[in-house]
Amino acid sequence: MLIVDQLIVRRDRLSFQYHQQIQEGEIVAIQGVSGIGKSTLLEAIAGFAQITSGDIRWLGKSFVDLIPEQRPVSMLFQDNNLFEHLSIKQNLRFIDTEVAWSEVEKHALTLGVGEQLTKQPNALSGGQRQRVALLRTLLRPEPLILLDEPFSELDPATRATAASWSRQMAQQRNKTLMAVTHHNEDVEQLADRVIRLE
Amino acid sequence: MRTTFPSSNQQFRLAKCVFRQVLTLLFFGLTSLGTQAQTLAVYTYDSFVSEWGPGPKLQELFAKRCACEVNFIAAEDGVSILNRLKIEGETTKADVIVGLDNGLMVEAENAGLFQPHTVDTSSLLSKLNWQSNTFVPFDYGYFAFVYNAERVADPADSLQSLLSSNKTLIYQDPRTSTPGQGLLMWMKAVYGKDAGKAWQAMANNTVTVTKGWWEAYSMFLEGAADYVLSYSTSPAYHLVVENKSQFRAAHFNHGHVMQIEIAGISKFSKQQALANKFLQFLISQEAQEVIPVTNWMLPVVDNVALPDAFNRLINPKTIGFTPEQIAEQRKTWIREWRQSATK
């Protein structure tokens, strides 16, 4: 279980307060009006925010004091998810050695980016880049997956594919997943539960 | 202030050999500093030992006489040699120092880094009026303004006529160069108290003041000015090497300032006999024939067989100051120049 316990996060003089519990293997969508601190919550869990007080525990162990590298978290950011100077293939190599390359290719085909692997990121459209990044984030070994607006640049059809693929992967690989999204269709296709920040 | 310097310690010398091997490999093997026979370490300036300078020839000639080896160690110029001697003090490797001049003589003597020589100087030209028993002169020349006869039809015959003409000139900074210091003395010797005004007048003719001799001289050859401050012997180079006769030194009636290049023996040298022998060799006919056509200065003894070009050089009167006066006044003169020579 992931417990966000009375967490107070400071960001640019604003202060955000969180208290949430998420079951292991659960898939939650996080919703709320702009500026309410959805991304900040993900960043706090991933280790990129300034925490004033409170605790975050995963399977009973606190990781609030750990640096991002030591946290059981794989995160998809809103931007800068790919190294622009490396090819897509090289970028995807950062998944993990345990995942066979053929499997990566298979999933890339499912997501409709199978043709793009040898290209440089700047040759891809925003939507394609987003799917490549999504692919990498979900295939990584960490049990906690955080997605910050993962489908924002996708058209409705691709969006549906990507959402159901994500759900399938999360269940198959026993991930606990939190995704920030504004779309109710995403919520339906992806999530078990919605957390509404207020 | 460049280097080469002895290690009395035998072990260290071995290490030095090994290291030198490595360095030699690194820098494409070109050194060989064998140190078996008697070796005389001579500090001198860089162009003296360049392959077209007098160094290599003299080295060869002297080796024949003494069954010894001359090891030249080159610094950038005369001033650098003296500075290096001061820094090294009693640890210096130098036996003989070649390439200071009359401007540096007193300072060098006062630093207490030299020992008296036993060289017979009776053959020296009488006009040098040589008194010092610490140093031996090995060549000399006059500072002079060199011009291109194709551009200047009637050259100036005095500093006054030069300054009142509308011709342009380039000279060297007295703070950073020997000819520049020479001009400083020249102006002072000719104008005395009025030197300040003369500098002001000269500023109107001056194209630029350069750091060193060659910057000025190459600009002059490019045609940047009508006159350049150089040596009375400069035309000899153009005559002998390039067979060009248009470059000439202007002969000034009031006389020219002389630069005398000198050599001496380090106080800390343990090879007095060999060192004295080398100094004696420097003023021998044999060496004196080499120096003018490689260092482009005049011989300090009579009856030296030289190319005809040397007979066509000007032979001016000498004016100037004693080394003592120079040492004492130099700073004041420079200050005067600094204040006056501005446009």
Added chain:
Amino acid sequence: MPNSVKPGSENGGKARPNKFMRLGQVLGWCSLAFMSGTTLLAFFGLLNFSGQGFDFGFLQDPYLWQIIEFTFIQAIFSAGLSLLFAWPVALALLHKRDSWHKRIFLSFCILCFVMPTLIVITGLVALLGHQGLVGRWMWEGWNLYGLTGILIAHVYLNFPFAVRCIYLQLQAIPASRWKLARQLKLSRWQRFRYLEWPSAQLVSWLATGFILVLCFNSFAVVLALGGGPQATTLEVAIYQALKYDFNIPEALILAWLQLILAGSLYLLVTTLGQLQWLGNLSQERKPLPSSGKFERLLYNLFYGIAWCVMVAPLIALLPKIFSQPLTENFWQAIVTPTMTSLVLAALATTIALGLAYLVLQPYRIARRLGTTTYIWIDGLASHALVIPAMVLSVGIFVFFIRKIDLDIYGMVFVCIINALVSVPFALSQLKGPLLNYDQSYRHLLSTLKLSRWQRFTVEWQFMKPAIRSATAFVAVLTLGDVAIYSIFGHQDFVTLPWLIYSYASTYRMTEAAMAAILLLIICSTVVAFLEYQRRPRSKKVC
């Protein structure tokens, strides 16, 4: 479980930097210590040798204040003009399509900046002197020598550097912003005000600071083109004090003065700029607003003029080769010095780049944590910029002469000191890209949990172009060194620039000119080889 928060730290105040960073940081501080230590050693050597301490009386000499005034004036004008000319050219470059000549131009900018001053001065005189190719057509009363000459030479040497810095930054403006600008139908002025200036303002200030300090310390140019004692910089005074008068107390006072004045100038100017967004790194085709006919004409004009200005002094050198036949053994004589120079440059460059990269480790961490430590790291690492090479070398020489046989180790010192004085140049090339990299990717790097080796390779691939540029800078700089060689060099290991001086100081002007042109060719080749901007496949050029 309440935690106290360290300001600025990102993970709850208990930041535990990973081992990779810690090692880098330790090594970084070590190299900083090495660099500053060498300088201290030099000062210590001089102080210890003279045994007199400082001569403060000298501070009352009005001459000194004249020098300082002139030094400031010419430096400020030189830097200001360089920047003023650089902006239009950089804007022109931004709006020109990629082409082979544009890529050569960018490499050429490096060459100009680090070209041995000896070549620049000769070229400018051949071009603009009274009898020069252009000089003879100038108006009556035209005189290259004086403040004019100094400014021309300084601008020639430095404005290409500014062009390059600014252009590379402008080029990094992401497409989205250009789209937005077009969408909002921003006027030319608004585009400059809200897009171009903010993106390159930091780099403009950094470049200005750099140029300012270089001109402040200018020596050869000032002496050659200054035209008389009215043009004297502190560096000239230091040279005189140390070399001609061997007056160490006076030289020390001057050196400290230079260190303090030039140093504070540098810090002042370089901290004026604020680190704003450094731009996204993708190399997509930028939808630059199409420029009007007049605007395009202007761009072509600026670009053309810049080309002419940069090439002219070098072209003016060419006739010199044919003026006289060379001595027979010239080509033989020149081989060894050339090789020596190349080996020396290769070694010094490696050391300089290593030091610079290590110093950047604590620097980037300070930047990330948002502390002001970075200013001090930057200042310390760049201090070699304001130390006269003469003081550094003589100090070290004096310190070691009685301890080490400099006959043997002299060349090692030539190598190390050359490396030390060129570290700031390497830093100027590496700093921006590295910060850019950190700013864009530090979260991604953390979340991917890369191994040390993976981190290294990703960073290496990103930094490769910048490293190549830095290498070109440092290599050419060390290829041209004479100041340090004149102290530690050994006549058995003559370098090419030294050979030029040797030729020139014995009337062999043709050989000197030929050797100078050879040096220029070598420098160009080095820059072209390392730095020529390959056609951007879909790859980054920066």
